[in-house]
Structure formats: C-alpha cells, structure tokens
Amino acid sequence: MSVATKEQTGTLRALMIEDVEDDALLLVDYLQSSGFALEWRRVDSEDALRNAMLESWDIVFSDFSMPKFNGKRALQVVREIDPDLPLIFVSGTIGEDVAVEAMKAGAQNYVMKGSLKRLPSAVTREIHDAALRREQREAEVTLRKLSMAVNQAASSVFITDPEGCIEYVNLAFERLTGFTQAEVLGRTPAILCSGQNDGAVYSELWRKIRGGEVFRGTLVNRRKDGSLFYEDKIIAPIKDGDGRITHFVSTGNDITQRVRADQDRSRLAAILEGTPDIVAILRPDGQVVYLNHAGRARFALAPDIELGRLSLHDLFPDQFSERLLDEIFPRVGETGSWSGEAVLMTSSGIRVPVSQVVLRHLDEYGEVEYFSTVIRDISEQKRYEAELKYRATHDRLTNLPNRFMLSERLEQEIERIKFDGSQATVMFLDLDDFKRINDSLGHAAGDAVLQAVARRLRTCMRPSDIAASHGGDEFTVLMSEPAGFDDVMAMLHKLREVIERPVLYGMHEIFVTFCAGIALCPADGDNVTDLLRNADSALYRAKSSGAKQYSFYSSDMNARGDELLSLEADLRRALSNDEFHLEYQPQVDLTSGSIIGAEALIRWVHPAHGLISPVDFVPMLEKTGLIDTVGEWVMHQACEDCRAWHAAGFAQLRVSVNVSALQFNDVELLGKVRRAIEEEALPAELLELELTENIVMRDPQGATEILQALHSMGVRIAVDDFGTGYSSMAYLKTFPIDVLKIDQTFMRGVEIGDSSDAAIVEASVLFARKLGLEVVAEGVETRAQLDFLRDCGCHLAQGFFMSRPLPQAKLLALLRTHPSW
Ligand SMILES: Nc1nc2c(ncn2[C@@H]2O[C@@H]3COP(=O)(O)O[C@H]4[C@@H](O)[C@H](n5cnc6c(=O)[nH]c(N)nc65)O[C@@H]4COP(=O)(O)O[C@H]3[C@H]2O)c(=O)[nH]1
Numbered sequence: 001m002s003v004a005t006k007e008q009t010g011t012l013r014a015l016m017i018e019d020v021e022d023d024a025l026l027l028v029d030y031l032q033s034s035g036f037a038l039e040w041r042r043v044d045s046e047d048a049l050r051n052a053m054l055e056s057w058d059i060v061f062s063d064f065s066m067p068k069f070n071g072k073r074a075l076q077v078v079r080e081i082d083p084d085l086p087l088i089f090v091s092g093t094i095g096e097d098v099a100v101e102a103m104k105a106g107a108q109n110y111v112m113k114g115s116l117k118r119l120p121s122a123v124t125r126e127i128h129d130a131a132l133r134r135e136q137r138e139a140e141v142t143l144r145k146l147s148m149a150v151n152q153a154a155s156s157v158f159i160t161d162p163e164g165c166i167e168y169v170n171l172a173f174e175r176l177t178g179f180t181q182a183e184v185l186g187r188t189p190a191i192l193c194s195g196q197n198d199g200a201v202y203s204e205l206w207r208k209i210r211g212g213e214v215f216r217g218t219l220v221n222r223r224k225d226g227s228l229f230y231e232d233k234i235i236a237p238i239k240d241g242d243g244r245i246t247h248f249v250s251t252g253n254d255i256t257q258r259v260r261a262d263q264d265r266s267r268l269a270a271i272l273e274g275t276p277d278i279v280a281i282l283r284p285d286g287q288v289v290y291l292n293h294a295g296r297a298r299f300a301l302a303p304d305i306e307l308g309r310l311s312l313h314d315l316f317p318d319q320f321s322e323r324l325l326d327e328i329f330p331r332v333g334e335t336g337s338w339s340g341e342a343v344l345m346t347s348s349g350i351r352v353p354v355s356q357v358v359l360r361h362l363d364e365y366g367e368v369e370y371f372s373t374v375i376r377d378i379s380e381q382k383r384y385e386a387e388l389k390y391r392a393t394h395d396r397l398t399n400l401p402n403r404f405m406l407s408e409r410l411e412q413e414i415e416r417i418k419f420d421g422s423q424a425t426v427m428f429l430d431l432d433d434f435k436r437i438n439d440s441l442g443h444a445a446g447d448a449v450l451q452a453v454a455r456r457l458r459t460c461m462r463p464s465d466i467a468a469s470h471g472g473d474e475f476t477v478l479m480s481e482p483a484g485f486d487d488v489m490a491m492l493h494k495l496r497e498v499i500e501r502p503v504l505y506g507m508h509e510i511f512v513t514f515c516a517g518i519a520l521c522p523a524d525g526d527n528v529t530d531l532l533r534n535a536d537s538a539l540y541r542a543k544s545s546g547a548k549q550y551s552f553y554s555s556d557m558n559a560r561g562d563e564l565l566s567l568e569a570d571l572r573r574a575l576s577n578d579e580f581h582l583e584y585q586p587q588v589d590l591t592s593g594s595i596i597g598a599e600a601l602i603r604w605v606h607p608a609h610g611l612i613s614p615v616d617f618v619p620m621l622e623k624t625g626l627i628d629t630v631g632e633w634v635m636h637q638a639c640e641d642c643r644a645w646h647a648a649g650f651a652q653l654r655v656s657v658n659v660s661a662l663q664f665n666d667v668e669l670l671g672k673v674r675r676a677i678e679e680e681a682l683p684a685e686l687l688e689l690e691l692t693e694n695i696v697m698r699d700p701q702g703a704t705e706i707l708q709a710l711h712s713m714g715v716r717i718a719v720d721d722f723g724t725g726y727s728s729m730a731y732l733k734t735f736p737i738d739v740l741k742i743d744q745t746f747m748r749g750v751e752i753g754d755s756s757d758a759a760i761v762e763a764s765v766l767f768a769r770k771l772g773l774e775v776v777a778e779g780v781e782t783r784a785q786l787d788f789l790r791d792c793g794c795h796l797a798q799g800f801f802m803s804r805p806l807p808q809a810k811l812l813a814l815l816r817t818h819p820s821w
Contacts, residue, residue, distance in 0.1 A: 012123070015052055016042040017062035017074045018090075023113065027061060027090060034120035045069050046077060053081045058127055064091035064098065064110075072105060079106045084134045086126035090119070156231070156252045159238075162245050164188045176231075176254050178224030189250065194222035209237050209248055218255070230259040278354075278375040284333075284368050286312035286325050295375075324358070324373075332360045333368050344375070353382045395469035397447055398454030406468035406476055410521075410528050413480060417522055425488050426531050427477040428517040428539040429495070432547035434473035437510055439694040445505045446473075449512055456498045460491065476535070492516060492550060515542040516550035524553045570606060571620055575630055580604055582637050583805035584655070586814070587776060587798045590790050593820035597654035599690070599798060600638040601805045602630070622662050631663045632672050639680035639687060641808050650815050656688035656718060661695045670709050677715070684714030688739065692721045696735060704735060711736040718776070723760055733771060740768040744779020747799070750788055751781065758788065765792045786821065797821075 014031070018024040024042045032038055043049045045068050060078055064071035071089055078087050089102050089110040099110045108126040111119045150157055156173035160166050166184045174180055177192060184191060197219055208215045215235040220228055231252035238247040272279050273293045281290035288310040312321040323342065332338045339357040355376045363369040393405035401409070413424045431453065438446035450473065457467040457475060464480035477495070482488050495516075502509040517539025525531035534553040542551035574580055584598035604612045621627040635657055642655040663669060677684050689710065696703040696719065707717055718739035719732070723746055732740075742764050749757020761777065768775035777789045780799030789797050802821055806814060 011037040011039045012127075013056065013058045014038055014040040015049075015057045015060045016040055017044065017049060017060065017066075017069065017071070018042050019044040019063065019066040019068060023063065023090075026113075027116070027119075030116045030119060031123070036120070036123070046073060049074060049077050050081075053078065057082075057085060059123060059130075060085060060087040061090045062087055062107075064089050064102070071102065071107075075102065075105050075107055084130050084137060086123075086130040088119075088122055088126060090116075154253075156254070158184070158189070158250050160189065160248045160250070162247070164248070167247070173252075176223070176229065176252070177221070183224075192221040194220045194228055196220035196228065205235065209235050210245070212237055212239070212243075212245065219252075229254055229256040231255065276377070278377075279372070280375070281370055281372045282312060283370050284329065286321065288312065288314075289370065298377075328358055329371060332358045332371060336360050341378070353378050395454075395471065398450055398469040400454050400457070400467055400469035400475070402468060403470055403476075406466065406478060407528050407532075409466050410478055410531065413478065414521060414526060414528065414531075418526070422481050423523070424521040425477075425479040425482050425491075426519045426521065426535040427479065427488070427491070428470075428535040429475040429477065429499075429514045430517075430539055430543060431473040432513045432515060432543075434512075437512075439692075441505065441508060441510070442694075442698050445508070445510065448505050449503050449510055452503045453499055453512060456501075457495070460494050460498055474539075476532075488518060488520075492518075496548075513548045515539060515548065517542050517553065518550065519553040567606075567609075567612075567617075568620055568624060571604075571617060571624065571626060574604055574606075575626070575633060577607075579606065580630065580633065581807065582634065582641065583807055584641070584811045585798055585805040586803045586811070587656070587796050588802050588821050590786070590794055590797055595650075595653065595815060595819065596796065597656065597686075597688070598811060599656045599805075600634060600641075600658070602634055602658075618660065622660055625662075627660055627662050628666055628668075631660065632676070634658075635672060635676040636680060639676050639682040642686060643680055643682055644808070645812065645815065648812055648815070652686070653815075654686040654688055654716070655682075656690050656716075658690045658720070659695075661692075661698070664691060664695050664703075664706065669706065670713070673710060673715060674713060677713075685716060688716040688718050690718045690720040690741065693719050693732075694721075700735075707736050723764060737773060739774045739776055740764060741776045741778055741798075742794075744799070747777060747779040747781070747785050750785050761789070761794075762792050765789075765794045769793060 012031070014028075016024045016027065018027075021042060024040075028038055028040055041052060043052050044066060049069075060074075062071050062074045062078075071091065075087055078085055083106075086108040087106070089099070089107050090113055091110065092113040102110060108129070109122045111122060151170045153170060154172055156176045157168075157170040158166050158173050159168040165186055165188060169179070169181050169184055177184075179191065201217060201219065205215045205217070214237075215233065217233055219231050219233050221231055222228055232255050233250060233252045235248055235250045237245045238249060240246050275292065276294050278295035278298055279290070279292040280288055280295055282288050291310070312324060328338050328340075337357065337359050339355070341353065341355050343351050344354050355378050356373060358371055358373045360368055361370050361372060393401060393408075395402045410424075410426065416422070417424060431449070434446065434449070437449055450469075453475065454467070454469060457477070461467050461477070462480075466478045466480075468476045468478070470476060477491065479488065479491060482491070495514075500511070500513055502511050504510075517535050517537065519525060519531050519535035519538060521531055524534045538551045538553040542549040545551070581603050582600045583603055584600055586595040587597045587599065588594065589596045602614050602618070604614070604617050606612050618627070621630050638655045638657045642653065645653045659669075666672070673687075673689070676682075677687055696707065710717060716738040717736065718741055719735075719737055720741045721743045722740045723743050742761055746757045746761050746764075750761060765775050774795045776796040776798055777785075777794050778798050780786050780789065780797045780801045782801055785799070786797055786801060802819075803814060
C-alpha cells in the first residue's frame with residue numbers, strides 16, 4: 001500500500017463528517033493501516049462542523065447523505081471557511097452523477113465506502129495539491145498586494161521589456177508625467193526626454209542596466225505638457241532564473257521642488273553675498289552663524305573665518321552689541337521683528353550710522369532658534385539729509401543761515417527772554433546802492449560782494465549771535481543778550497569797520513556801505529513777525545535818510561511800509577483796471593529835422609495817488625514778477641499805436657519799447673515779440689527794443705544768441721543808457737545791434753560846458769558811426785545841445801526840447817503839425 005510524503009512523517013489531522021461512528025472508525029482503521037498517523041474527529045451536523053473548523057485540519061472526509069446533514073452543504077461550509085482544504089467524499093450511496101456534481105462544487109475527490117483502495121493515494125495527492133493551491137493562492141495574494149502597492153506608490157514606476165518598450169506604468173507615473181498608461185504602453189521612455197541631460201548620462205544608464213547593474217542618478221525629464229521636472233531615478237534590471245534580463249524597472253522620485261528650492265537658495269545666497277547691506281544670522285546667545293560678504297568686508301574678516309566661534313561682541317565692540325542682546329533681541333523675541341537706527345563701530349574704529357532690521361526665527365517647537373539681521377550703512381543718506389537740512393536753513397550764496405533758520409532761532413530767543421527776562425536785538429542790514437554794483441560790474445561781482453560781506457559778518461558774531469542772509473543784499477544780525485544800547489552800538493560800529501573795507505574784485509575795488517534798522521526784543525515786539533517787521537521798518541527809515549544810516553524802531557514807522565505794501569497790491573490790480581497807458585516821446589532825425597519814430601514810456605495813473613513814475617513802479621513790477629504780463633501788454637499796445645500812426649498817414653514811423661532785464665531773461669521773450677508784431681500786423685523793422693548795456697553785458701554770449709534771434713526776426717535793437725555802464729567795445733562790435741542811445745546824463749554835461757561829457761558824446765557818435773550803428777542822443781533839453789549833436793554828426797535826438805512824452809492822441813496831433821527842428 002503506497003502512502004503520502006509530508007503527511008507520512010507528521011500526524012494527519014482529519015475531520016470526519018459522518019453520522020455513523022463505525023463507518024468513521026472503519027475509515028480511520030483503513031488509513032492507519034495504510035501508514036497514516038491520524039488525529040481525527042467526527043462531526044455530523046453543520047454546527048459541529050463549523051465549530052470543528054475553528055481548528056486547523058489537513059483533510060476532510062465527508063459522507064454524502066446523512067440524516068441530519070448532507071455532503072453538499074458540508075462542502076459549502078468547508079469551502080466557505082477554507083477554500084484550499086481538501087475534501088473527499090466517502091460514501092456508500094454516491095452515484096457517478098452526484099460525484100461529478102460534488103467535484104464541480106469543489107470536492108477534491110470521492111471514494112466509495114465499499115472500495116477504499118483508492119483512498120490512501122487520493123489522500124496523499126489531495127494533500128499535496130492543496131499545499132500547492134495554498135502556495136499559489138498566497139503567491140497570488142502577495143502579487144496582488146505588490147502590484148497594488150506599486151500602483152499606489154508615491155514614486156513613479158514604469159517597467160519596460162529589455163528593448164525599453166514600456167509594459168507598465170503606475171498611477172504616480174501618470175500623475176507626474178501627465179501621460180496615461182494607454183498613451184505610453186509600447187513606447188519607450190524617450191517620450192520623457194527633455195534634451196537637458198548630458199548625453200553621457202544616457203549611455204552610462206544603458207551601459208549599467210544592460211550589464212545587469214542598477215543605475216542611480218538624477219534626470220531632468222519633460223512632462224506631456226512640456227514642463228520640466230527633476231527625478232531621482234533608480235533603474236534596475238529584472239532577471240529570470242537563467243540570469244537573462246527580462247525587464248527593467250524604473251523608479252523615480254520627483255525632486256523638482258527640492259531642486260528648485262536649492263536653486264532658489266543658491267540664488268538667495270548669491271543675492272545675500274552680493275548685497276551691500278550687512279546680513280548676519282545670530283543665535284540667541286549672540287553667536288554669529290552667518291555673515292555675508294559685505295559684513296565680512298566691513299569687519300575685515302577673512303572669507304574662511306569660522307563664524308560659529310564669532311560673537312556679536314567681536315563684530316561690534318561698542319555698546320551696540322549689548323544693546324542688541326539686552327534690549328533689541330528680547331523685544332524681537334516677543335514681537336517677531338524690530339527695526340530702527342543705530343551706530344556701529346567697524347573694526348577700524350569708524351562709527352557708522354546704520355539702519356537695522358532684526359527678525360526672529362522660531363524652531364519647530366516655537367522657540368527662538370536664531371535671529372537674522374540686515375544692517376544698512378546710512379551714512380550717505382544721513383549726509384544727504386544733513387545737506388538737505390543745511391540747504392533748507394542756509395542761503396546758498398553766502399552759506400549764512402537763512403530767514404527760516406533765523407525765525408527759528410528768534411523764536412527760541414523769545415522763549416528764553418520770556419523765561420529769564422533778558423533781551424535780544426534784531427538788526428537788519430541793507431547794502432547801499434547794491435544794484436549799482438550789479439548793474440555796472442555784473443552779477444558775478446555782486447555775488448562776490450555778498451559773499452565777502454557774509455564772511456566779514458561772521459567774524460563779528462559772538463557764539464550766541466547769529467548772522468543770517470535774507471537773500472539779495474539784506475542781512476540780519478540777531479544779538480543774543482546785549483548788555484544794553486551801548487552793546488548794540490558797539491556791534492554796529494564793529495560791523496561798519498569790518499564790512500565797509502573795500503572788496504577786491506578783479507581789478508576793481510568795490511566800496512560797500514550799509515544802512516541798519518534795529519528792533520529790540522521784547523520792547524519792539526515779543527513775537528517773530530512783529531520783530532522782523534519792525535526791524536524792517538526801521539531799516540526803511542534809515543534808507544530813506546540816505547546811505548550809511550541806521551535807525552532804531554519807533555512805533556510810527558510802520559505807516560510807510562504799509563503804504564508801500566498797499567501800493568504793491570494796487571499794482572497787481574492796475575493792469576486789469578486799465579490804469580496803465582503809454583506815452584510816446586518823439587525821436588527826431590537831425591538831418592531832416594522831422595520825427596522818425598517815438599519811444600513808448602509806461603504811465604500808471606493810480607486812482608488815489610495819481611500819476612506814479614515808472615522809476616518807482618517798474619522795479620516793483622520786476623520784484624513782483626508782474627513785469628512779464630505788463631511788459632507784454634506794453635509791446636502789444638506800442639505796436640497797435642504805431643499801426644495807428646501809419647493809418648493816420650505817417651508811414652514808416654517806428655516805435656521803440658523798453659525791455660527790462662527780467663523780460664530779457666524770459667525764455668518766452670522771442671515768442672512774445674513775434675506774437676506782438678504778428679497780431680498787430682506791424683512790420684518787424686519798425687519795432688525797436690531798448691535794452692540797457694548792463695542787460696546785454698551780464699551774459700554777453702547768451703545775450704548774443706537772443707539778440708541774433710530777434711535780429712533775424714527783423715526787429716531793431718537799441719542799447720539804452722550807453723556810456724553809463726561797463727560796455728566792452730569789443731563785445732558791442734559783435735552784438736547784432738542797430739542803435740546806440742547816449743545816456744541823458746552826458747547831455748547835462750554838454751549843457752553846463754563839461755568838456756569830458758562833450759568828449760564822451762563825440763567819441764560815442766564816432767564809435768557808433770564806425771560800427772555802422774545809428775546813434776540817438778537822449779535828454780536834449782536845449783537848442784545848444786541839439787546844435788552840438790548836429791555838429792558831432794549824431795543821427796537822432798530825443799528830449800524835452802523837441803517834445804515831452806505825449807499820450808497817443810497828442811502825439812498824433814503833434815505829427816499832424818509836421819514839426820521840424
Ligand atoms: N530830465 C529829462 N528826462 C527826459 C528827457 N527826455 C526824456 N526824458 C525821460 O527819460 C526817460 C527815458 O526813458 P529810459 O531812459 O528808457 O528810462 C525809463 C525806462 O527805463 C523805464 N520805463 C519806462 N517805460 C517803461 C516800460 O514800458 N518798460 C520798461 N521796462 N521800462 C520802462 O522807466 C524809465 C523812466 O521813464 P520816464 O520817467 O518816462 O522817463 C523817460 C523820459 O520821460 C529830457 O529831456 N530831460
């Protein structure tokens with residue numbers, strides 16, 4: 001009798017489903033006599049079976065038909081609990097059909113009770129097969145688990161055949177690459193190629209995996225949508241039992257974020273290293289763990305210095321480090337950040353103003369791990385701020401404190417005086433006839449004088465005094481705590497002595513004198529406005545008494561100042577109120593004796609004060625900037641009136657118009673002139689512009705350009721007041737001018753027999769003729785003067801002798817009489 005293998009050596013645990021005990025014993029007997037060591041149990045109901053199935057069995061023998069139970073049901077219960085447990089029907093009643101049915105239902109075998117011969121071999125085979133089935137089932141389960149794991153894995157996986165054709169991809173692959181399994185099956189991983197990897201990487205990859213080794217490396221691949229991603233790859237060959245490669249398995253981890261973060265970090269590091277700001281990272285105890293290039297340079301540290309050993313105190317040897325540790329860090333620890341200004345001392349001992357931002361960085365437990373700080377050198381900004389402040393508080397030309405700073409200081413003085421009952425003095429100084437210096441020697445000379453005066457003023461100041469510049473030729477001295485009147489007078493004398501020394505300018509010695517107006521605090525005012533106004537009134541009084549005068553404020557002084565102020569306000573309204581008109585003074589041709597043109601002269605008839613001289617209000621127009629509008633009005637009115645002369649039958653009469661320095665510097669001058677002649681339809685050559693020689697001499701080169709532009713427009717240019725200024729003959733030659741107007745002061749000299757004046761007039765006429773210029777003598781009041789001019793060969797004359805300036809209507813009336821001189 002043949003018997004089984006494993007089961008032979010061990011005890012066979014058999015479960016009998018049998019209602020007849022003798023039948024069960026018979027079966028046991030037979031098996032034991034066939035060599036099986038048996039451990040067995042008999043059940044004959046479903047409950048008992050279920051109970052028995054809680055234990056483990058090697059085999060089940062079941063009767064097919066039992067009174068309380070039946071084989072089919074028993075088979076179902078057994079399969080339900082253990083699908084692989086072999087079950088053999090041992091029945092006396094089973095027929096072929098039932099046996100086949102039982103096999104279909106999952107029984108492994110059947111044996112007839114009457115013929116147990118087949119039983120031992122069937123037992124052995126079924127046990128063996130069951131073991132195989134179990135193994136296979138377990139293998140399947142493992143495989144299913146594995147493939148589920150691979151499919152669900154976070155790493156992207158694909159499997160190729162030895163030629164590299166893709167046979168499988170997992171979900172992570174689909175997610176990462178954007179390709180679905182269906183899209184890539186049968187294709188090669190070349191679909192992921194980005195062109196960003198070195199070709200050598202691929203040859204190395206193939207060399208390794210074809211050689212049976214594992215490839216490990218980082219690849220840059222491309223998704224279906226074209227974007228790049230970085231993968232840490234492991235590609236391994238799979239071999240069969242003969243060592244032949246059947247597949248390659250590629251596992252990849254997407255490290256794009258890490259790579260990008262690394263790239264960002266290195267970019268950030270480059271920025272930190274490149275920034276001119278000092279960036280440091282410090283532990284809460286002040287140990288420096290990072291210091292950028294700017295910081296290392298600032299503290300003269302070697303690039304390879306071991307930062308961990310460096311403490312804050314090494315960097316900032318002064319109190320700055322203590323402040324950081326004791327004051328700032330604890331505060332940052334609470335609020336998260338701090339920013340402010342500080343002063344730090346560099347290794348070379350230089351104190352540098354800095355702005356600083358400190359940030360707190362927490363660890364995963366919310367504890368302060370370290371602080372980062374950005375320190376910016378703000379010396380430049382501080383310098384700039386100081387410069388701005390200086391500019392805002394000082395006069396640019398003289399570098400003296402300006403009116404703004406003076407007011408501030410005065411305010412402090414007043415506060416002090418209110419507190420301690422002392423006093424102060426405000427002294428306004430105004431240089432006498434400063435305009436003369438400007439007009440005759442030019443602005444550069446004027447500036448040099450103002451600078452010299454400022455320098456000298458400074459030397460007279462006591463530490464508590466202050467000298468300020470008001471702009472222009474006005475200065476202020478604020479004397480703090482003068483002992484009394486004598487002190488003020490002593491200061492005044494000292495100022496005279498120092499300031500009135502001649503100022504050397506080139507070849508010139510310029511003599512400067514000044515007037516002073518003095519107001520005392522608190523007697524003449526206990527606030528800034530009153531004090532300054534009263535000192536100004538005192539100055540006005542001093543100036544109206546002549547040069548080199550001084551005056552202390554007295555309460556009746558403000559009247560005149562108010563008058564001037566209100567005149568200025570009236571002037572602003574004069575143009576719209578039609579209070580201006582022009583008068584014309586004829587110019588006479590000395591050859592023919594008849595009028596060839598007229599000079600336009602502005603008149604202001606004030607509604608209350610009557611006629612006001614242009615000598616008084618033209619400077620006011622200039623000061624207020626009104627000269628631009630009023631000057632333009634004059635130009636238009638003169639052109640219009642000139643056209644009226646022509647219309648009245650006096651064709652070719654020309655008109656000349658005065659142009660002040662401010663008008664000449666107006667960038668719009670050319671446009672305004674062009675508009676006037678075009679709008680009034682006056683031929684350009686009949687308009688003459690009169691400029692004083694000082695205007696053109698101030699900036700001869702700039703003036704030449706403007707004069708040329710005017711000239712090319714056809715307008716005539718006359719140089720007014722010739723002989724009074726510092727004309728350079730050489731320049732006059734180069735200017736495109738048409739007319740020289742000899743100043744009327746020379747005519748007075750001619751009248752009183754001053755031979756030098758007469759000589760100047762003669763020379764001027766000669767000079768003008770030589771240059772091919774027309775020459776006009778102004779201020780002709782007598783027949784003798786006129787004759788003299790004729791004898792000299794002067795072309796034209798203008799003056800009271802021929803006619804005073806006349807309103808338009810009167811001029812027309814005069815013209816109609818066809819006068820001749
Ligand atoms: N003693 C005396 N004086 C004579 C004689 N002939 C003419 N005058 C006066 O001499 C001044 C000549 O004008 P200016 O030298 O250009 O000097 C002008 C000119 O510089 C300025 N001015 C007048 N009108 C205008 C104007 O429309 N624009 C500008 N910018 N300045 C003007 O005001 C100054 C004074 O003008 P006015 O008072 O009109 O004074 C005029 C005129 O009335 C004479 O024989 N004897």
